[in-house]
Amino acid sequence: GEGGGRMALVDDGSFATTTTLQLADGSQLNVPDVIVDEGPGRVHNPLTEHQVFSKLQRNKFFEIQPSVVYFGGFVLDNVHEQVVHVVNISSVTKRLHILQCDTPFFKVEVRKKGRVAPGMSEELRIQFVPNEWRYYYDTIRIHSDDDNLLIPLHAYPTVAPVSGPGTTSNVAQDKPLFFPPQVDLGWCQIAQTKTKHVPIACDVPVDFEFSIKVLHPHPDIQVEPHEGSVPGGGETSLAFHYTPSRMATAEMIFELSISQFGFAPVQCRVFGSSTASQLRNDTIKAITSDLKRTGKVGKDFNLQDYSRVPEVGVPKADLTVVHDESKGFKDKIEMLKATRKPGEPIKIKYAQPRQPEPETFQDGYVIPANLRPRAATQAVLNQVKGKLSYQELRKQMEESGQWVQGEEEGQDPKAKANQSIRWYEKQRMQPGAFLDIEEDYGEGQTRQICEYRYGFELRMRDEYDKAKEVKWFPAIGDDPPTKEEVEGVKQRREQRELEEAARWRERQRGVRANVIDGKKSVVHPYGGLPEHVPTFDPYMNDAWSTRKEVTERFRQEVHKLIIRQRVARRLAAVNAKLELVGRS
Numbered sequence: 001g002e003g004g005g006r007m008a009l010v011d012d013g014s015f016a017t018t019t020t021l022q023l024a025d026g027s028q029l030n031v032p033d034v035i036v037d038e039g040p041g042r043v044h045n046p047l048t049e050h051q052v053f054s055k056l057q058r059n060k061f062f063e064i065q066p067s068v069v070y071f072g073g074f075v076l077d078n079v080h081e082q083v084v085h086v087v088n089i090s091s092v093t094k095r096l097h098i099l100q101c102d103t104p105f106f107k108v109e110v111r112k113k114g115r116v117a118p119g120m121s122e123e124l125r126i127q128f129v130p131n132e133w134r135y136y137y138d139t140i141r142i143h144s145d146d147d148n149l150l151i152p153l154h155a156y157p158t159v160a161p162v163s164g165p166g167t168t169s170n171v172a173q174d175k176p177l178f179f180p181p182q183v184d185l186g187w188c189q190i191a192q193t194k195t196k197h198v199p200i201a202c203d204v205p206v207d208f209e210f211s212i213k214v215l216h217p218h219p220d221i222q223v224e225p226h227e228g229s230v231p232g233g234g235e236t237s238l239a240f241h242y243t244p245s246r247m248a249t250a251e252m253i254f255e256l257s258i259s260q261f262g263f264a265p266v267q268c269r270v271f272g273s274s275t276a277s278q279l280r281n282d283t284i285k286a287i288t289s290d291l292k293r294t295g296k297v298g299k300d301f302n303l304q305d306y307s308r309v310p311e312v313g314v315p316k317a318d319l320t321v322v323h324d325e326s327k328g329f330k331d332k333i334e335m336l337k338a339t340r341k342p343g344e345p346i347k348i349k350y351a352q353p354r355q356p357e358p359e360t361f362q363d364g365y366v367i368p369a370n371l372r373p374r375a376a377t378q379a380v381l382n383q384v385k386g387k388l389s390y391q392e393l394r395k396q397m398e399e400s401g402q403w404v405q406g407e408e409e410g411q412d413p414k415a416k417a418n419q420s421i422r423w424y425e426k427q428r429m430q431p432g433a434f435l436d437i438e439e440d441y442g443e444g445q446t447r448q449i450c451e452y453r454y455g456f457e458l459r460m461r462d463e464y465d466k467a468k469e470v471k472w473f474p475a476i477g478d479d480p481p482t483k484e485e486v487e488g489v490k491q492r493r494e495q496r497e498l499e500e501a502a503r504w505r506e507r508q509r510g511v512r513a514n515v516i517d518g519k520k521s522v523v524h525p526y527g528g529l530p531e532h533v534p535t536f537d538p539y540m541n542d543a544w545s546t547r548k549e550v551t552e553r554f555r556q557e558v559h560k561l562i563i564r565q566r567v568a569r570r571l572a573a574v575n576a577k578l579e580l581v582g583r584s
Contacts, residue, residue: 053141053148060146061090062116070262071128071136071155073204080128084151086142087121096122097143105129106138106153126153133157133206135261156261157204159230179256185221185242185272189279192244194272197237205232209259212238216253220244221270223254230258244274366392387448397449417471420463465539 020028057067065085074080088094095115100108109125116122130136136155142148179200188194202208211227222241230236244250251271257263357369364385368376383389388396397403445453468475481489 053139053150055147055149056152057149058089059144059149061088061094061144062096062142062146062149063087063089064142064149064151065121067151069126069151069153071153072262073158074128074130074155076130076132078129080130080155082126082128084124084126084140085121086116086124086149088116088118091118093117094145098122098124099141099143101138101140101153103136103138105131105136105155106140108140124151128153128155130155133204154261157206158260159200159202159204159208159258179266179268181266182269182271183240185240185270187273187275187281188242188244189282190244190247190274194242196240196242198240199235199237200230201235202230202232207232210236211257213255213257213265214252215255215267216251218250218252220250221252221272223252223270240270242272244272247274247276249273393448393452397452416463417467420460420467421471421473423460424464469541469543 057064063086065087069082069084071080071082086096086098093115098108098110098112105128107127107129109127110122113120113122124140126140128136134157136153138153140151140153142151180198183196183198185194185196200210208230209228210230212223212225214223220243222243224239224241228236242250249271250273251269253267253269255265255267257265359369360367365380365383366389367380371377371380379389394403467473
């Protein structure tokens with residue numbers, strides 16, 4: 001059937017003419033006159049409609065590394081590329097959608113993997129192709145189940161040169177390429193001015209302004225200008241003027257800032273020095289320069305330059321020796337040539353090293369021959385009267401054959417234990433070795449040597465007892481001494497006591513002093529007993545009690561943990577029952 005025309009609302013909000021058709025069953029069908037829009041229109045992306053992209057760096061599921069991309073410095077019509085990773089930081093597999101940039105200068109290449117597993121990442125390759133010297137900005141939008149992410153892209157020309165196409169430099173560098181981190185003005189005489197120019201070059205056709213802020217000024221160093229601009233494709237120079245006012249090192253620190261996007265100010269250190277010998281060094285340098293150029297020293301002396309090839313037809317110049325030492329050496333050579341017979345071999349006498357001067361012993365102190373070094377003076381001040389140093393003691397014991405091999409400082413515990421075991425076994429095999437230590441070390445030796453050997457044996461015994469606790473080896477005890485050996489030890493001790501008493505009486509006979517003894521009494525508390533009786537046994541060690549104590553503490557902690565877990569489970573069950581009946 002036929003129908004009348006009417007207006008219908010289409011998807012884009014405009015009205016189109018429709019035709020109403022009458023069907024056989026009596027119903028009506030509205031058919032628009034235009035079914036397909038032939039005009040230009042925008043492609044709608046459902047991921048961008050009603051979506052907000054403002055989250056930076058990370059959300060609940062993903063993290064962007066790096067969060068912001070900088071193309072600092074570029075070359076026109078060349079491809080510059082950087083890589084960004086989108087890492088899945090959640091514990092579940094997630095899917096994401098990456099939207100391309102809006103401007104034609106940036107392009108994103110990604111090999112989409114579908115879903116990203118936990119700990120894995122999606123790699124984005126960002127390509128940038130500039131066509132003019134200006135600032136560029138764009139964004140990469142990432143759609144995910146949580147907040148949508150945004151990756152800002154910045155590209156800008158820089159003062160620092162770029163090494164080549166396809167490379168980029170960071171925004172802030174610790175050591176920028178365009179300016180040195182320190183400027184050395186060298187040496188300069190007092191009241192004279194030395195100037196040094198340091199350029200700031202720009203390889204791009206863009207002007208950049210700069211400014212200087214002096215952080216640590218110095219009156220002897222000046223810099224100019226304090227502000228200006230670097231022309232595009234050119235350079236400008238900073239002039240440093242150094243006028244020393246005293247013989248010292250001058251230092252100035254300033255901060256250089258460039259009107260460049262994301263630029264971090266750079267600190268530069270400028271220093272110069274002035275010494276008393278600078279005038280002399282400059283004069284010698286000038287004389288040396290004239291000497292090499294003219295071959296003359298003043299009016300009366302000539303110098304032959306051996307590094308220069310003599311010209312043909314020019315007679316050889318005579319070498320006039322100026323210094324007395326060189327002249328004496330030359331005369332000695334001529335005398336040896338005259339006295340040596342033809343065919344006689346030349347006698348060569350090598351210089352002998354100078355023998356060190358012997359040390360001096362004075363009042364029990366060792367005085368080195370040279371006291372100029374600080375270490376020698378400190379060694380004299382730290383000496384104890386009549387006591388040798390460790391090196392002197394070892395040297396003296398080695399000469400007398402009393403030094404024990406293996407007694408070195410800085411040994412590890414294992415080496416000390418093995419050394420003590422070997423020493424003990426050697427001593428045990430010798431009859432009577434453990435009877436009397438005074439007999440071995442107290443006869444005809446100095447007190448320091450006796451103390452050292454006595455201390456060495458005590459250390460060996462101590463290390464041997466420690467080794468028995470931690471090492472597995474047969475430890476055979478000492479044989480009990482016989483009655484004859486015990487009596488011999490007692491007799492030798494009594495003999496030494498008598499000799500010591502005789503020496504003491506001889507010393508007392510030479511003492512001329514009057515001593516008045518008065519009546520003195522000491523008050524002692526009646527019935528007082530010490531609270532604790534000390535035990536002087538360095539080898540007493542109850543290892544089993546210590547182990548048992550540690551085990552007992554561990555058992556108590558485990559018991560406490562078990563009780564707490566049981567109480568927590570029962571409280572949870574009671575609370576669940578109370579919630580079921582409506583009580584809490």
